[in-house]
Amino acid sequence: MKKSIPAVKGTREFYPEEMALRNFIYEKVRAASQMFGYQEWDAPFIETIDLYAAKSGEELVKKQSFTFEDRGGDFVTLRPELTPSLARMIAAKQGELNFPVRWWSFGPFWRYEQPQRGRTREFFQWNIDMLGVNSPEADAELIAVGATFLRSVRLNPERAVIYVNNRRLMDSEFDALGILPEKRLDISNLVDRRTKMEPAKWDAYALELGLDQRQLDGLKDILANFDLWKKSEELVRLFAALEALGVKEYVKFDPNIMRGLLYYTGTVFESFDTSGSVKRAIFGGGRYDNLLADVGGQPLSGVGFAMGDVVAGIILQESGLVPEFVPTPASVLVTVFDESMWMKSFELASELRSAGLNTMVFPEPAKLQKQFKFADKMKIKIALTIGPDEAANGQVAVKSLTTGEQVIVKREAVADEIRRLLR
């Protein structure tokens, strides 16, 4: 073998079996999105670097995106996220769009990161957003879309949970502790890290950030208070809506969910695999109020979330929820008895295709044993044979590879016989 050129680090090759999983996820994503009336859309896969430099930190853009100079000397970036493109496209047609806008998308993204479990450099991501409505009920709808997806892939609430929190609630709690607004970013970072650090080290880190002991104790009380949501009118309304939407069993309040503070301003939520097999979120999102600020549009509030295909795929596989792989879309194989019968097989296959049946012809005359073995391995359910005897009588041998039974039928009746067997 010649020396092989490896695939780019962090990319995945989609052999038919992996492609089937990707398509399975895509189909469920589409079904959940459309069930709530969302429209499919997409943005360019490459954008100018400026689009991201405006909003995201420069470090992020420089170190964690695929950016390169094109032949004209411009710097372009393989999109690491969809939100800036969404903001631009909404702003460009803000005057003519019919609000609320409900849009969803599923496509490729790239991030130049260290690949590890649940994270690759090239991945597919479901994005779904509602723009132009600012209410807890709208937030609930997005959470319900996510829950509907989980339910549709049969990830039950014991296996996957959506944790919810609210930024405004946390801000007011922080305020009550006398934590200054400019410290909020640090504190939310601190909260995010809590599960990753040893308690003593976490305490020390908190004090290092400038909290005093009273504030630290207060913060711990907040993070342990799972009834805190009752103090937030938004969350009370949110949970009432979730109940009415029939997804309450998937959703839990958790004051530890922060999701950074980059642009979320209200409700935030994250879905996790409860088995702990993958520590990364299945999906996450929330409400953002300042989406269009940086791209020159009128103020517009939105709520949305994103789900990568990598974590979702791992969890589905581990849970045994991926449908059995079907190697070929053909339900029928027409064998080629010998060279003299070859064209007869082609003609038969053509008739069956016209009748709406996915039909494959063995590519050459070969031992029937070999042809049937092939059909078996491809899990094709029905094999047809036209030999000299059948040809002489205008018949076809129809064999079910499921039951092993074979019947000889008239050529005109073949399609109906196949349909009967496939039922």
Place this chain on the structure above:
RNA sequence: GAGCCUGUAGCUCAACGGCAGAGCGCUACACUGUGGCUGUAGAUGUUGAGGGUUCGAAACCCUUCAGGCUCCCCA
């Protein structure tokens, strides 16, 4: 960007510094008009790549690539 672990047949993995192997899969035949099951026989390797130490390296050392687990990050 940093640390640790791993890399051997198509797959899963063995092999004390001393002849590179097993199971599964694959191919052929038994079975020249029919798959699965069974039996018999057979094929397959630059041990990720490159360099070094050694009489001798899959093994030890260095470099590099890829994967995994952490840190960082997670838009």
